[in-house]
Amino acid sequence: SGTGLSGGATPQADGVLVVTSRMRDVLRIDVENRRAVVQPGVVNASVTAAAAPHGLYFAPDPSSQQVCSIGGNVAENSGGAHCLKYGFTTHHVTGLRVVLPDGRTAHLGGSAVEYPGYDLVGTFVGSEGTLGIVTEVTVRLLPVPEAVRCLLAAFTTTDAAGEAVSSIIAAGVVPAAMEMMDALTISAVEATVGVAYPAGAGAVLIVELDGPEAEVEQRLTEVTALCERAGAFAVQIAVDAAERTAIWRGRKSAFAAMGRISADYYVQDGVVPRTALPRTLQRISELAAEAGLRVANVFHAGDGNLHPLVLFDSARPGEAERAADLAASIVALCVEQGGSITGEHGVGLDKRDSMWRMFSADDLATMQRLRAAFDPDGLCNPGKVLPTPRLCGEAPGPRRGVHPLVASGEAELF
Amino acid sequence: MDQATLMGEPSGDGGAPTARLLQRVAAVCPVTRAGGPGDALAGRTPAVRAAPADGTEVAAVLAATAPLGAAVGLRGGGTQVDLGAPPRALDLLLELRQQAGVLEYDPGDLVIRAKAGTSVDELRHVTVEHRQMLALDGPPTTLGGLVATGVSGPRRHRYGAVRDLLIGAAFVLADGTRAKAGGKVVKNVAGYDLCKLLTGSLGTLAVITEVTFRLHPLPAASTTVTVPLANRERVPVTLARLRGSRLEPVAVEVAADLHRGTAVLVLLFDGLPEIVQQQAREAATLLDGELSGPTLPSWWGRPPWADLAEPVLGLRVVCAPTAVGAALAALAAFAGSAGAHPAPPGSTAPRPSVAGAAPGEAGPVARGRAALGVLEAAIPCSDGVDSAALAGLRAALGALDGTAVVTHWLGRPGQADLDRWGPVRGVELMRAIKDCFDPDHRLAPGRFVGGI
Numbered sequence: 001s002g003t004g005l006s007g008g009a010t011p012q013a014d015g016v017l018v019v020t021s022r023m024r025d026v027l028r029i030d031v032e033n034r035r036a037v038v039q040p041g042v043v044n045a046s047v048t049a050a051a052a053p054h055g056l057y058f059a060p061d062p063s064s065q066q067v068c069s070i071g072g073n074v075a076e077n078s079g080g081a082h083c084l085k086y087g088f089t090t091h092h093v094t095g096l097r098v099v100l101p102d103g104r105t106a107h108l109g110g111s112a113v114e115y116p117g118y119d120l121v122g123t124f125v126g127s128e129g130t131l132g133i134v135t136e137v138t139v140r141l142l143p144v145p146e147a148v149r150c151l152l153a154a155f156t157t158t159d160a161a162g163e164a165v166s167s168i169i170a171a172g173v174v175p176a177a178m179e180m181m182d183a184l185t186i187s188a189v190e191a192t193v194g195v196a197y198p199a200g201a202g203a204v205l206i207v208e209l210d211g212p213e214a215e216v217e218q219r220l221t222e223v224t225a226l227c228e229r230a231g232a233f234a235v236q237i238a239v240d241a242a243e244r245t246a247i248w249r250g251r252k253s254a255f256a257a258m259g260r261i262s263a264d265y266y267v268q269d270g271v272v273p274r275t276a277l278p279r280t281l282q283r284i285s286e287l288a289a290e291a292g293l294r295v296a297n298v299f300h301a302g303d304g305n306l307h308p309l310v311l312f313d314s315a316r317p318g319e320a321e322r323a324a325d326l327a328a329s330i331v332a333l334c335v336e337q338g339g340s341i342t343g344e345h346g347v348g349l350d351k352r353d354s355m356w357r358m359f360s361a362d363d364l365a366t367m368q369r370l371r372a373a374f375d376p377d378g379l380c381n382p383g384k385v386l387p388t389p390r391l392c393g394e395a396p397g398p399r400r401g402v403h404p405l406v407a408s409g410e411a412e413l414f
Numbered sequence: 415m416d417q418a419t420l421m422g423e424p425s426g427d428g429g430a431p432t433a434r435l436l437q438r439v440a441a442v443c444p445v446t447r448a449g450g451p452g453d454a455l456a457g458r459t460p461a462v463r464a465a466p467a468d469g470t471e472v473a474a475v476l477a478a479t480a481p482l483g484a485a486v487g488l489r490g491g492g493t494q495v496d497l498g499a500p501p502r503a504l505d506l507l508l509e510l511r512q513q514a515g516v517l518e519y520d521p522g523d524l525v526i527r528a529k530a531g532t533s534v535d536e537l538r539h540v541t542v543e544h545r546q547m548l549a550l551d552g553p554p555t556t557l558g559g560l561v562a563t564g565v566s567g568p569r570r571h572r573y574g575a576v577r578d579l580l581i582g583a584a585f586v587l588a589d590g591t592r593a594k595a596g597g598k599v600v601k602n603v604a605g606y607d608l609c610k611l612l613t614g615s616l617g618t619l620a621v622i623t624e625v626t627f628r629l630h631p632l633p634a635a636s637t638t639v640t641v642p643l644a645n646r647e648r649v650p651v652t653l654a655r656l657r658g659s660r661l662e663p664v665a666v667e668v669a670a671d672l673h674r675g676t677a678v679l680v681l682l683f684d685g686l687p688e689i690v691q692q693q694a695r696e697a698a699t700l701l702d703g704e705l706s707g708p709t710l711p712s713w714w715g716r717p718p719w720a721d722l723a724e725p726v727l728g729l730r731v732v733c734a735p736t737a738v739g740a741a742l743a744a745l746a747a748f749a750g751s752a753g754a755h756p757a758p759p760g761s762t763a764p765r766p767s768v769a770g771a772a773p774g775e776a777g778p779v780a781r782g783r784a785a786l787g788v789l790e791a792a793i794p795c796s797d798g799v800d801s802a803a804l805a806g807l808r809a810a811l812g813a814l815d816g817t818a819v820v821t822h823w824l825g826r827p828g829q830a831d832l833d834r835w836g837p838v839r840g841v842e843l844m845r846a847i848k849d850c851f852d853p854d855h856r857l858a859p860g861r862f863v864g865g866i
Contacts, residue, residue, distance in 0.1 A: 032654075032736045077603045090607065091578060100843075108840045110815045113786050114575075114732045117863040118619075118847060119564075120840045122577055122610030126603050146660040166522055172545075172631035172685075212660050215689045271599045275522040305601040343601035351604075358597065358604055366593040366851075367606045373846040385605065 001043070001072060003064040005267060006348030008075065008128045008384055015382075018133055020071050026050045027136070034141040035094065035111045040071025040134045044078075047139065056141040059086040062344070063252060071134050077126030079344040081177040081251075084302035085210075086142070088344070090125040095138030098124065098131075101379040111138055123370065128346055129381040131374040145210035148176070149220045150244040153205045153227040154198035154234040158182055158297070159278045161203040164230035165301045166274065168207070171226060173219050177208040178302035179251050182281075184261075185296040185309070189250040192257035197250070198234035205232075205301060206251055208244075254298045255309065262294070262311035264320070268327045270334035271343035274304045280337050284308055284330055291326040293319070305343035306334070332357055347385045355387055432461040435484055435505060439464050442474035445512075453507050455487045456500040456861075457825075465509040468529075469584060469592060469623035472508065476621070476856075477590025479506060486588070486856050488617040490531060490556035494563045496822055498616045499834050502860030511556055513623065516540050518598070525598055527582065527626040530558030546629045549573035551715045558622040564614025567715035568665035568682065571783050573630060577613045582626030585612065587619075588852040600628050611847070617858040618866055619851045633684035636664070637694045638710065641679040641703035646670050646746070649677055650739035652701055653784055656681075661697050668738065668784035669713060672746040672791070673777030679703070679784060680711060718779045718792035719822040727793045728822025731780075735787040737814035742780055742789070744810040749778035749793045751803045790821070799823065799832055808836045838863045 001021065002009060011017040024041035031054045036047055044065040047058040061080035062068055068078070074096070079088040086092075095109035109121040124131055155161040161180055168175065181189065183202050190197060197204050207223050209216045224235050238244040258265040272280045281297060288295040288310075296309040308330050312323035331341050335357045342351055355364060364386055371378075371386065405411035432448065439462055440446040449460035466472045476486070485503035489495060490510045513531035521544035528537060534554050541547055550560060551567035561583065566575040573579070582596035595608035612619060641652060649668060656666065665682040681697055683690045698705050713721070719728035733741045782789035808818050820834035838844070841864040848855070848866045855866075 030734075033734045035734075077607070079601060083601070087574075087578065088601075088603075090610070091574070104842075106840050106843055108843075110839070111734045112732045112815050112817070113735075113788065115839060116817055116819050116835045117838045117841060118615055118844050119577060119610045119613055120843055122607060122613070125610075126607050143657075169524065170522070170631070172634065174630075212662055212689070212693065214692060215662075215686065218686055218689060271601045273520065273523045273525065273599055275520055300601070303601045304599060338598050340597050340599055340602040341604050343599075344603060346603055347605065355605060359594070362591050363593045363595070364605075366587065366591065366595070367608065369850040370606050370608065370611065370847065373850040374843065 001067050001069045003068045004072060005345040006350040008346050008348030010349050033111055035138055036141055037138050038070050040069060042070050044068050044070060044073055051141050055144050057144055058139055059092055059142050060089045070137050074125050074134050074137055075129045076346040081179055084178060085174050085176045090122055092140045093121060093125055093137060094140055096121055096124055096134055097136035098134050100132045101375040128385050130371055130385055147213040147216040148210045149216050150208045150238040150247050152236045152247045153232040154201035155232055156202045158203040158281050160231040161205045162277045164205060164227045167226045167230060168223055173223060175207050176210040179206040180299055180301040181254060182297040184294060185254050185298050188257040188261045189254055192260045193249055193253045195250040206247055258309050263313040266310040266323050266327045268308045268330050269342050269345040270306050270331050272304045272334050272337040272339035276337040277304055283333055287326060287329050291322050293323060293326055349384055352385060352387050435482060436462050438478045439475055442478050443471045449507060455495055455504055455507060458501050458504040460504045460507040463507045465512050468513060469586060472586045472621050472623055473590045473592050476586055476588055480589050483854055485859055487858060488621060490559040493553060493555055494559055497563055498861030501858055510558055521546060524629045526629055528557055530622045530625055532557050541629055545632045547632050548627050549630045553717055557625045561613055561622055561625055562617050568667045571666055571785055572664040577610055579627050580609045580613060581628055583609050583612055583622055584624035585620035585622045588856045598626055616862050618862045635687035635690045636684035637690050637708050638706045639681045639694050639697045639703045640706040641701045643677045646675050646677045646742055652679060655700060659700055661693055666785040669781045670742050672749045672780055718781050718790055722776050722792050722794055724824060725795050727795045727799055729791040730819045730821045731789040731791060731816060733787045733811055733814040733816025738784050738787055740814055741816055744807055745780050745791050748803055748807040835863045
């Protein structure tokens with residue numbers, strides 16, 4: 001659907017762009033086995049809509065789910081707010097039909113959970129269109145939980161909210177979702193969608209619990225107590241679906257709300273171990289101050305997946321470049337903390353040259369072996385995910401020395 | 415690819431001359447000696463046996479022996495070595511169990527990184543101190559063995575299989591290249607998911623040296639509900655009733671006596687004590703079962719072929735989730751056909767641990783994750799396995815989107831090799847992947863699907 005955030009679908013000038021949006025049928029729903037077979041152009045939310053009459057739903061719920069396609073979800077191994085409890089796309093795909101770059105088709109997996117041989121379905125999910133084109137996906141559906149409860153807890157600092165998150169996890173609770181927003185995000189959201197968060201909140205934490213009713217009620221009491229013990233000065237528990245929607249409305253509009261407080265913004269995606277969250281947020285605010293820019297933080301607190309929103313105004317000279325540099329520094333920081341350069345948005349074009357931050361030349365060469373097995377001629381989405389092989393010691397940065405094209409007289413350097 | 419048979423000194427069951435191989439390996443790996451009968455892997459004795467101390471030595475050994483084309487076999491705990499087909503060639507056995515120990519564990523992150531030779535039990539001792547667990551309850555193996563075999567146990571129902579819990583790995587390729595995939599965080603989509611590729615690969619793509627797993631909190635309480643079924647045909651309707659309820663067991667295990675036609679379902683609930691008791695009571699009422707307390711049955715997580723006397727055929731059957739009843743019927747038909755004969759009454763075979771089996775009788779059994787469609791069957795075959803009957807079983811399972819893989823068969827003299835795998839979707843791609851990772855087919859040659 002073109003909603004990808006890493007440029008994975010950016011076409012090549014001399015290539016063929018294959019668009020699957022016309023392949024948008026839900027081919028069948030197998031209620032008993034809790035499977036659906038869908039074409040890649042089916043919108044994520046449409047799978048749940050088709051399954052809903054049977055009390056079933058498709059768990060991966062990226063924020064773009066009203067628009068993004070299943071094919072895209074497979075390519076990116078998309079997550080969403082509820083992946084803390086339910087995993088991401090790879091946990092919900094059991095079969096694929098794919099077209100390989102040489103035109104052969106392959107039927108991988110099916111409706112069972114396992115097949116003999118290598119896990120080609122698991123290998124294919126998240127491969128960002130570089131191994132082939134998906135033409136049919138068999139997905140797993142889950143029963144709608146008996147009960148869903150949601151609360152919003154307000155803290156004076158993100159550190160306190162982080163403490164609450166840690167204690168909830170340590171208590172053995174697996175919430176369906178745990179989302180955090182910092183003060184800057186709160187102010188933007190309040191200005192945009194008219195929700196009112198508790199005054200003075202330096203951070204808000206949204207916790208959603210689902211499962212059997214009795215268990216959810218008990219866990220809700222437990223989580224409320226843990227939040228208060230960590231210093232929450234206000235806890236709002238949604239009493240009905242309307243209040244639950246209201247709590248989520250702010251979180252779901254967080255990115256768009258940046259438009260209210262900034263001319264432009266750069267969405268970043270990085271992961272750190274949960275225990276590294278406090279020092280990572282501290283370091284991000286230091287880096288932002290050094291760059292003279294604001295960063296609003298929205299994140300999946302339960303799994304350390306950050307979405308720092310770097311705010312800038314491209315009309316001011318040099319600010320866009322500073323914003324891009326700051327965003328890149330944040331990704332480097334995530335890796336330093338033992339995390340990842342991308343938790344959900346993928347590598348695509350945007351982070352291709354950051355892959356070397358996480359992986360050695362041998363690691364990348366090994367990934368290239370997999371790619372070569374599927375696509376020996378390099379036809380499938382070339383230039384994405386894997387950087388071109390580097391010479392030892394080569395690293396991105398300002399050019400040192402005269403550019404060859406300048407030396408040969410073919411180009412001029414301003 | 416055939417192993418080059420070099421002229422010269424007598425060798426093991428591969429082709430590379432022993433003395434030269436021994437010398438090359440010993441030069442980079444101090445703990446090396448000639449192979450002996452105790453080093454046999456699925457019937458093949460290696461010429462050389464080495465126990466590399468770490469990933470560096472593994473890489474050095476593989477690099478040093480690559481020019482010889484030496485065929486390599488891997489052994490961790492040695493408990494699952496019969497899982498694949500016997501190796502086509504074996505010159506060098508690499509022991510991996512000595513590479514053990516936890517490398518990184520921060521309980522706040524519920525993630526643990528350890529050397530691949532660490533046993534599951536050793537890991538449990540470390541994590542239980544922080545009230546955490548690796549939620550895999552299959553046969554006790556090394557962590558590397560868990561990944562290489564991809565075998566999990568009953569708790570897969572709730573917690574997932576190896577593929578869902580493995581988040582990072584370090585490994586060595588056949589040419590000595592050291593690489594890693596994944597990382598230390600659960601949310602990570604940087605690059606290809608090579609951890610999925612390695613899971614279940616039976617040592618054919620790489621030697622795994624480190625693994626990173628996600629952990630879960632130890633539940634505060636757990637209890638079981640046992641539902642005895644006089645007739646195996648009651649399994650589907652019982653499962654349907656469970657599926658229609660709001661109960662959320664952590665495991666739903668079926669154990670079926672294929673000869674007598676009886677079965678038992680055992681549900682495991684875990685979590686908050688009051689909730690666990692409440693769910694168990696509701697389940698017992700709904701399914702006409704009995705509260706059976708927190709103690710698990712002795713067969714929990716054990717491959718059933720371990721309980722029966724040889725010769726026994728072990729099968730792993732995976733089908734569409736609600737086709738378990740039909741799969742059990744197909745297995746019973748196979749067991750009762752010319753393909754399988756139970757040991758005669760009065761034999762000294764151990765009693766199978768399935769409700770309803772009489773002492774002294776050792777009949778065919780099947781156990782597994784009833785709500786997922788994952789079964790393991792053990793079928794005594796004193797007269798060998800009828801390949802036509804096995805093909806018939808696979809045809810019947812095919813209609814259930816199911817497959818049957820031979821997981822245990824020590825063979826019988828004079829019997830032609832079984833088709834261990836049946837039809838394999840995507841086998842051409844798998845061969846291409848193997849050719850890219852191990853072009854000389856040195857790692858566990860012949861042990862996997864498609865001749866890999």
